[in-house]
Structure formats: C-alpha cells, structure tokens
Amino acid sequence: MQIDLRSDTFTKPGTAMLDAMIKAEVGDDVFGEDPTVNQLEAFAAEIFGMDAALFCPSGTMTNQIAIKCHTLPGQEVICEKESHVYLYEAAGIAFNSACQVKTIEGERGMITAGQVLEAINPDDIHRPVSSLVSLENTTNRGGGACYDFAEIQHIKEVCLKHNMKLHLDGARLFNALLAKQESPGQYGGIFDSISICLSKGLGAPVGSVLLGNAAFIKQARRVRKLMGGGMRQAGYLAAAGIYALENNISRLAIDHKNAHRIAELLIEFDFIGRVLPVETNIIIFEVKGKYTAKELVARLKQKDILCIPISATMVRMVTHLDISGEMVNKVLEALKSL
Numbered sequence: 001m002q003i004d005l006r007s008d009t010f011t012k013p014g015t016a017m018l019d020a021m022i023k024a025e026v027g028d029d030v031f032g033e034d035p036t037v038n039q040l041e042a043f044a045a046e047i048f049g050m051d052a053a054l055f056c057p058s059g060t061m062t063n064q065i066a067i068k069c070h071t072l073p074g075q076e077v078i079c080e081k082e083s084h085v086y087l088y089e090a091a092g093i094a095f096n097s098a099c100q101v102k103t104i105e106g107e108r109g110m111i112t113a114g115q116v117l118e119a120i121n122p123d124d125i126h127r128p129v130s131s132l133v134s135l136e137n138t139t140n141r142g143g144g145a146c147y148d149f150a151e152i153q154h155i156k157e158v159c160l161k162h163n164m165k166l167h168l169d170g171a172r173l174f175n176a177l178l179a180k181q182e183s184p185g186q187y188g189g190i191f192d193s194i195s196i197c198l199s200k201g202l203g204a205p206v207g208s209v210l211l212g213n214a215a216f217i218k219q220a221r222r223v224r225k226l227m228g229g230g231m232r233q234a235g236y237l238a239a240a241g242i243y244a245l246e247n248n249i250s251r252l253a254i255d256h257k258n259a260h261r262i263a264e265l266l267i268e269f270d271f272i273g274r275v276l277p278v279e280t281n282i283i284i285f286e287v288k289g290k291y292t293a294k295e296l297v298a299r300l301k302q303k304d305i306l307c308i309p310i311s312a313t314m315v316r317m318v319t320h321l322d323i324s325g326e327m328v329n330k331v332l333e334a335l336k337s338l
Contacts, residue, residue, distance in 0.1 A: 008172075008321075024036045026236060052213065062208045074129075077101050084171065107142075138280050145279055152187075202249065256281055258328045292313070
C-alpha cells in the first residue's frame, strides 16, 4: 500500500463523486450553456457572498487571470517572497501581465499591513505604480499557516487608502476557514477577488473557481479565453466541484488531525530539527544529523511512503482525504524504524 504525502493534489475522486460526474447535465460552457458549470459558479459565489464566479482548469490560471484583470502593464504587485503566485507559476506575472513584483519577507508566508504600507511605491514617475496586493491563505511554504483575519482587515484598509486591489490565493482557504472557525462570507466581503481550488483537499480531479464582482468576472471570462482556458462540456468536471463543496469541507478536520499526529511524533527524533507549527494539513520539518532531506525521503520511499524535499534540509508532508488513520499509523511506524 503506497502512502502518498507529496501533496493534496494527489487525491482521487471517490465513487459518489464519480457518479455525480457521470450524471452531470452538460452544454457548451464557452457559450455559457453548460448548466452544471453555471450551477457551480452560482453556488461558489453564494458561499462567499460575492456577485459571480468563473470555473477554470487550475489555480494558477485563476490567480493569473485575477492579476491581469487588476493591473496594467508596468505596474507592481506586492506579495510575500514565498508566495505561490511568485515562486510556482512560471513567472506568470511577468509573462501574462507585464508587471513587476515586489516581495516581502513575512512570517511563515504571511505579511502585515505595516509591511504592505512600507512596500507601496511613492507617486514618482521613476517607480512602478503599486496596484495589487496578493495574499495566500493557507500558506504553502509556511507550513499551512493561517492569517489572523484582523490582519487581513488592516491590509484591506491600506489597500483602500492607496487605491489598490486585494487578491487572495485561497487554494487551501477552506482549511484555514475550518482551522480558524471563520466563514467564507467574511472573506467575500474583504477581497476584490478570491481563487479557491477544488482539486486539493476537496478531492475534485480538476479545477479552481475565481470569485469577484460581476464586472470583474466578465473581464476574467475574456482573459480566460485569451489564455486558452475556455472549456466546452466542462459540466462533468464542475459536477465534481459541486460534490466537493457540498460534501468534503467539514471532513478537512480529519486531515488536520492526521497532520498533528505526524508532527507530534517528529519532534521526538534526533534527526529532526525544527518542525513548523501545524495548523492545517501541511507538515514542514527540518532534517539534520544522519540524514539529508533527500536521503530521508528516499528511505521513506523504500517503505512506500512518498513525500517531498523542499530544500536541502527541509521536507514537506501533506495529509488529505486519501490518507486514512491506518495509513498515518504506518507512517508513524516507519519513522520509528529509521
């Protein structure tokens, strides 16, 4: 039995989700005539209390569409230095939006209103216009850390004062909402745009949803087409997203519990150094002494446990709906045997 902790993107649809996909009513979504896609978009917008939504193939696409819609060429985007939009989207901000990026060194992937304020450029023709702040919640490289909502409110105040838009990469936002006992509506009332991923912990095979006001989503739909993201009978995929939103949010608590179980054992080993605080479903820890990160990952692979070295000394594990309590027990046994 292989235990795949590389990412929550490795989740696979269960029988009930597949059944919903097979039974989906479909049409041509580029023409706006796929009823299941329309249902998903309306449902997601309702959850967050926002005007409209757009179904896209990936979270990278929803993020990049949002950034392009919020900026003009030659402007500047502010984000944390280890943000997904900056590190892992193939220089998309430069390629798609022709914008410069100013990165901030935050704490576990999170930045403060004070840091944002300091990063905003003065009104000077030699400097790019600071037009957008992009946040990430939960933070991937920060080990699944969750923003304090009050800090987000302070950042929004800075954005409003300086005529800037605020985007959220919410690939794992539902993990944060569950961990912090917050509501989607709180976020819908703050952000100009939100990207949520359906294919990570929620278990859908494909897709992310971009949320915003009606005018923004109308523009985003055009940019999606420009980027090659228009899909035809996409209702089969949207049906999986609807099922995920209806059935797989509350169960994320199980993934959080499993991550805590693994983290609690890791601190006992002399070959493990710092373990980042675990708030959700991501465990990032330092490897020292008799193993390098790559060596530890290789040893675990021999025991059919897959994880990822994210640097020479750090390893990441991610729990998800395909990781059972029994699998966690096997991971704990394997670690003890090293």
